[in-house]
Amino acid sequence: xxxxxxxxxxxxxxxxxxxxxxxxxxxxxxxxxxxxxxxxxxxxxxxxxxxxxxxxxxxxxxxxxxxxxxxxxxxxxxxxxxxxxxxxxxxxxxxxxxxxxxxxxxxxxxxxxxxxxxxxxxxxxxxxxxxxxxxxxxxxxxxxxxxxxxxxxxxxxxxxxxxxxxxxxxxxxxxxxxxxxxxxxxxxxxxxxxxxxxxxxxxxxxxxxxxxxxxxxxxxxxxxxxxxxxxxxxxxxxxxxxxxxxxxxxxxxxxxxxxxxxxxxxxxxxxxxxxxxxxxxxxxxxxxxxxxxxxxxxxxxxxxxxxxxxxxxxxxxxxxxxxxxxxxxxxxxxxxxxxxxxxxxxxxxxxxxxxxxxxxxxxxxxxxxxxxxxxxxxxxxxxx
Ligand code: GZL
Numbered sequence: 001x002x003x004x005x006x007x008x009x010x011x012x013x014x015x016x017x018x019x020x021x022x023x024x025x026x027x028x029x030x031x032x033x034x035x036x037x038x039x040x041x042x043x044x045x046x047x048x049x050x051x052x053x054x055x056x057x058x059x060x061x062x063x064x065x066x067x068x069x070x071x072x073x074x075x076x077x078x079x080x081x082x083x084x085x086x087x088x089x090x091x092x093x094x095x096x097x098x099x100x101x102x103x104x105x106x107x108x109x110x111x112x113x114x115x116x117x118x119x120x121x122x123x124x125x126x127x128x129x130x131x132x133x134x135x136x137x138x139x140x141x142x143x144x145x146x147x148x149x150x151x152x153x154x155x156x157x158x159x160x161x162x163x164x165x166x167x168x169x170x171x172x173x174x175x176x177x178x179x180x181x182x183x184x185x186x187x188x189x190x191x192x193x194x195x196x197x198x199x200x201x202x203x204x205x206x207x208x209x210x211x212x213x214x215x216x217x218x219x220x221x222x223x224x225x226x227x228x229x230x231x232x233x234x235x236x237x238x239x240x241x242x243x244x245x246x247x248x249x250x251x252x253x254x255x256x257x258x259x260x261x262x263x264x265x266x267x268x269x270x271x272x273x274x275x276x277x278x279x280x281x282x283x284x285x286x287x288x289x290x291x292x293x294x295x296x297x298x299x300x301x302x303x304x305x306x307x308x309x310x311x312x313x314x315x316x317x318x319x320x321x322x323x324x325x326x327x328x329x330x331x332x333x334x335x336x337x338x339x340x341x342x343x344x345x346x347x348x349x350x351x352x353x354x355x356x357x358x359x360x361x362x363x364x365x366x367x368x369x370x371x372x373x374x375x376x377x378x379x380x381x382x383x384x
Contacts, residue, residue: 042329059138060323072329073104075124077134078212079161080112082241083269087204088384089135089160089319096322098132103329112131115137121145125152138210139164157309157328159321162212173324173342177213178313178363181220182347184294186360187313187372188262189228191292194375195311196356200228204235207266213240213317217266217296220363226290233260245273267303270303271295271311280363287351298349300383306351306375313351313372318344318384329350349375 042083074097078090090109097103106129110117112355124132125148132154136142139162146168149156156169163169174192191201202225207214217342218235233256238244245265252260263285267270271293278285285291287309295302305311324342331338348358350372359369 004185006248071104072102072131073106073127073129074098074131074133074329075106075108075121075127075129077108077110077117077120077124077135079110079117079135079137081109082112082239082265083297084301085267085269085297085317085319088299089321092320092322093159093325096326097329097359101326103326110137112137118145122148125149125154128152129154131182131332134158134169135160136162136163136212137208139212139215140210142166143168155332157325160213160319161303162263164212170338171328171338171342173321173328173344173346175317175346176363177216177317178220180296180317180346181371182223182262182360182362183220184217184296184313184315185221185224185228186358187348187350187355188226188292188294190313190355190358195273196349197261201260202230202232202262203252203256203260204232204265205238205245205266205270206235206241206263207238207270209237210279215267220265234356238265238273240267240269242269242273246277247273249274249277250280253277253283257281257283262294262343265293266356268295268297268299268305268314271302271305275305275310275376286312298347298383299379303349303380303383305376306349307380309351311351314375316347316349318346320344347373349373349379351375375380
């Protein structure tokens, strides 16, 4: 799916005239007919306005009222604010689900706390919002609160991470995380062959345990560890944060220094913390370094590090889901048929042109060939 930023108005024809415009043109015709003087028409307009105010007719607040015919309230329970990816995701949704587009957004940052997130969703049901959007911190524990939403007749849209223990949501929009892990494995296999690396000894720093992003990236990459008989020395949870990446890499440097030559960071912010730790431990990394670093997300600062040769490869996960989420709400308002799943498009990046493309079997069992894009200044500029 193309992640270009689209405005809500792309989906609706602008109205040619409004009730107010029609009323004013009627008064102009009255004046022209000579039936009423200008002063009496002014009085007439005044009384119509008073009548309108008394009858409580609501002047539309934003364009959205006109576009949707009503103001739609949406509760959004976001994972937190742990990474550049997350900030970009929040901004994309807030920009799309805006008053301008006819949406009243009730946003809750759940700060990576699963209890807070369940309570937030339950609270949205109590508030009788029109729609609920969830980016689930973890993929389980959702049946009860989704049943409550279903019984209240409130459609739930899941974005980014998946819910794996309940079907009580209308649609999911996000990335195929397993493919990200598989693509990283296939890239490393080709890169190691081209570099003549005999030994692959891996340290893995994962994201939030139990999140579908962590589950998918681990499942995909570990297929290659198995196929290629690579050696994985250890794997620990860095919670998708820079501090978490630094903490885990400090531990690994103490426990395994000299035993590993590949580091897999399941997002860029952990890679930033990992690089800080390697610097402190005097360990070189990236292009020409002792450590190969593979990362995920491909945020702007991540791609800057690829361009600078600090990160060898970065597998994009696209956070710009706001416009597509707005489109889903628009379609639901129109009772249009919607897909149960919508996938974002993503790009695979590298610092060097040693592996121009990769061919592998994706999570659907299809053999795919995908380009590896060498990062340049333009790619960094265009990144989220
Ligand atoms: C992936 C998303 C992950 C990102 C991290 O879709 O849920 O969470 O990879 C973010 O940067 O914290």
